[in-house]
Amino acid sequence: MSKQARWSTLLELLAVEGKLDVEQVAVAVDVSPATIRRDLDELAEQRLLVRTRGGAIAHGVSYELPLRYKSSRRASEKRRIAAAVADLLSMGDVVGLNGGTTTTEVARALALRTRGGAGVSGEGHSGPLYTVVTNALNIAGELAVRPQFKIVVTGGVARPQTYELVGPLTAGVLSEVVLDIAVLGVDGVDPQLGVMTHQEDEAGISRLFAERARKVILATDSSKMGKRAFARICGLDRIDSIVTDAGIAPDMAAKLTEAGIEVITV
Template sequence: MTPQQRLAALLDLVSERGTVTVADVERALGVSGATVRRDLTTLAEQGLVTRTHGGATARGSGYELPLQYKAARQASAKVAIADAVACLVRPGDAVGLNGGTTTTEVARRLGRDDALRPADGAPGVTVVTNALNIAYELSVREHVKIVVTGGVPRRQSYELVGPMVTASLQDVALDLAVLGVDGLSGRFGATTVHEGEAQASRDLAAVARRVVVAADATKIGRGTFARILPLSAVDVLVTDRPVDDETAHALEAAEVETVVAPAP
């Protein structure tokens, strides 16, 4: 287990139980007491838990993990999803990507895709994004043209949000908008935890010919705070496992194509 994976697992444990002791974490994660104390101090310094004598407590319910901790979750599933999404992209396409760990994997996959490298040196794919980390990673890829929206960055996700996102997309047309989400369900559609990020994702979808939601199985059947789109506005769902019957019926009724990514 990497340090990032261990910290993410520790955050999950605190969130699930509300309060943990050092001994609880030792048993659950199989690490030493010294490591647990050091990790709890690290998380407390970042404002993610409250340190107590002999342990820690959660700082309220439904907190949002910073992007670096989310990256450790469902890592292999996100790689498989990214591979499947890349199959939907053709040379010359303009692709919108919102922020998140799954769309970051999509960006990396597009950046490595030799099929998108034209012989004449022209851009093989144009990526329009409101995610600063995605723009940074793809800036070294010669076959990728990067367009970054305006907006104000959120530290948790590195996403630009606010009315400048909307304004900067008014004269843009995308072939695909690939959206990472925090939840997808028949009742609530595609959702996320932050209303500003929801609006930015809607803005990308509004100028796209097709909307693709990329979501691992842990997101399916969930509804989170801010709605991005109803299912009827989604064209394709790419996930890593077959969905439950209730969600499958909702997707079928909304005419959403479901692609289950092969296991890596």
């Protein structure tokens, strides 16, 4: 197993368990304890975890994996969700995308549709097929080279964990645009509290996306359902549709439907 693969495995285990034991992880990954100790030391230097005697713990109370390590989690569900979201968008739409692994997959699915698949060829259209407004640097980078997209990137300060731009500059741009649809990735959905994310600065920007849009779609896998996170984005009354996987609990789906939200499972 390569170092990169080991690191991804270690961070995935840490996200689930909250702590790591060197001896146990060494057995699970099938390498020597000395190798695991070196890996943990290097990850601690990058502030991705905190070293303890005999292992490591998550960095901070609300642990957040960097995007590059989160992308492999529930990957198949996220791709199905993304394809379903792309099917809800129409040519000519002005689409807002916040950052995250699922919204990144939405951008990729939308790019595939504009190649001529899924009944979208772009024939007879001389300009961009979609306008995408995003505060995510990685999404902008993937779509900027595609002539079928007009990309509007907000200004702001970049968060290295998610590649999202945040702050007053970001808010200033969003306050001047009007969106047809905002597609939001979130960290928690609660029937009483609404939708949430771990970081307050990202929550504020996602809230602006929702406020500037005619329609708001949540693109999130079922593991976020019933979960709470630190910073509230908005209430369920601002959400029109939720696209998630079939793992959503029936009672949760029922509560969302009662709140007037269209629940689409894939």
